[in-house]
Amino acid sequence: MLSINWDDVWKMVETIKIPLIVIGVALALAVVVSIAVIRMNRPARKLTRSTVWVAAFVAVVVAVVSMMYGGFRTVLDLASGKGALTDASKAQVEGLGNDISDEGMVLLKNTDGALPLQKGSAVNVWGWASTNPIYGGTGSGSLSADNPTTSLLDGLANAGFSTNTDLSALYTGYRAERPEVGMFKADWSLPEPTQDMYSDDLLSGVRTFSDTSVVAIARSGGEGFDLPRDVNKETRENPYFSYTDNSTEYTDFQDGQGYLELTRPERDMIALAKQNSEKTIVVVNAANVFQLGELQDDPDIDAIVWAIPGGQ
DSSP, X not given: OXXXXXXXXXXXXXXXXXXXXXXXXXXXHHHHHHHXXXXXXXXXXXXXXXXXXXXXXXXXXXXXXXXXXXXXXXXXXXXXXXXXXXXHHXXXXXXXXXXXXHXXXXXXXXXXXXXXXXXXXXXXXXXXXXXXXXXXXXXGGOOOTTSOOOOHHHHHHHTTOEEOHHHHHHHHHHOSSOOOBOSSOEEOOOOOOOGGGSOHHHHHHHHHHOSEEEEEEEEOOOSSSOOOSSHHHHHHHOTTXXXXXXXXXXXXXXXXXXXXXXXXXXXXXXXXXXXXXXXXXXXXXXXXXXXOHHHHSOTTOOEEEEEOOOOO
16 A cells, blocks of 8 residues: 655656646636637537537647656556565665765875774764765655665764764754755755854863764755855845755855855864864765865865765
């Protein structure tokens, strides 16, 4: 039996809105014409009405067929059981996904053997993205909520590391869900607590917990839209784009800054991590090349890892 996810329902409606509009317009025109010809003589009225309704019927059939072979195709395949994978196929796909994820990680910087970390050590994990990673892209690269994923925190725990739960609680309490960058509209917002949200007690706990910090930065992207080269300008001018700043006192991006640059809250967070740690490692969770020159040249950044979306 199919379970209903209303978010998926509305997304499905978005994918078939053009055929639905065609159906609505065709039927509306047929009704209007049928009423408009009421004063014609009977043979002419009958011919006009029959012609219009035949045309409307053809338009509706074409629209329905386009939906069946377009937006509804995957849903119908799954509902009929044709889209089911065998356990062997699932295992093979999961294994391939793990291999691609492992081999796709790139070590961009590693000063004085900062990595690998000592097995079983404690780590302060910074960044809202540590609790809400990017697992895949948009459009055809998107993922299903029905399949399991492994977050950065989960991965560290699975590998035997302990993480600062007080830091993680700050991020989970800040925002639960990642803004959606979809096929038809994009919320490019990058949730990140501002510097004043890191209390003295929290920072004292960071210093006590570990001398090593891992900072997570993430960016979405994929099929549908080009990433903004000037975030402030494009989110003002493009009706399909939006962005919500983390502070009411300043904007995350300066005018002219692109989406693949660090925001002010991210810079402030990295500065706090460096001030309260002896070793600072930055993990960039993104599918696109990120502008990391300033971190590459920063002597206080000990390592940088480019972690592609890990899939599921």
